[in-house]
Amino acid sequence: DSGVTQTPKHLITATGQRVTLRCSPRSGDLSVYWYQQSLDQGLQFLIQYYNGEERAKGNILERFSAQQFPDLHSELNLSSLELGDSALYFCASSLAYSSDTQYFGPGTRLTVL
């Protein structure tokens, strides 16, 4: 158990819909990262927040957005969903802005039908 929690574990929705994935980092960690893992693309970095502020963006689509709240939990919002958005979404956390060790949550499996 990494100490990072993600909800829900599974999400099934239809194309065009919007969903919100939630992540609670390890106690004391200030940095949250979101990754997407699909069968054809592997694990891809999406975005990072540090202490409430966006710090880095990776291959995140404009239809996706995220935020980190004062209690440090983070949400990833996915809108206008397409079939290709079906994937595992992982959240990771670390103590500092750029840490050697990122602790990953169990992931949310999103299925878009």
Place this chain on the structure above:
Amino acid sequence: DAKTTQPTSMDCAEGRAANLPCNHSTISGNEYVYWYRQIHSQGPQYIIHGLKNNETNEMASLIITEDRKSSTLILPHATLRDTAVYYCIVRVESSNYKLTFGKGTLLTVNP
């Protein structure tokens, strides 16, 4: 970050040592070698990292060649629970915000 090359898959007998190689011939002097693993559909898990000296922790040992162009992750006594995809990642320590995962090596530990 330097690119890495790993075998697609490897097998190992339970109880034996698993030696997972990684080539990183373009590694820079300030880049570290990191290893993570991902058990089927679970979140990746940090294993170990090092610069040029061999490193050991409770999970594994990391052997880096003198020219730093390759490394080997050693699981001394592999168990069935070590079956996972192992990722070798090269990056500058504490200076990059993301982990760049390649395809990794699927290690299958057989009874």
